[in-house]
Amino acid sequence: MEIVGSQASLARACGVTQPAVHRWLNGSRIKADYVMAIVEATNGAVQAHELRPDLPKVFPPPAEHDHVS
Template structure:
């Protein structure tokens, strides 16, 4: 693999690692036709699937979509294996609704 691949080259790399369009599609929960469309039309992984492709193939997100994940942000975090669905449980909301303490009222 080249040092600074284009997003299309990174997509091709992910396909080689997965084995085929069908294999990658199965690993990330999509149809082969959806992956075919990336290869034929957009020439890159859609933003909403970058993390799934990274988890399934090991191709870094900053190679798949450098416009969204610049390489100068450092290495990708070491996520658990899988399709990324288990990560959602670890997300902590930044804003908690305020619930007044009724016992403190005069």
């Protein structure tokens, strides 16, 4: 919550109620419809794949870069 200021601020950015954000913070699954709003509200500090790792085809993790020694 430090990133957006408060549950109410995130709720406004996502178009949901503060109790909905409270439920998300306490383990309720975030609907895919709200994932990108959260990413935008946090200026990318929170990534889509972190919020919904169960949907890798919808929100793929960043590609790992091979490091050559």
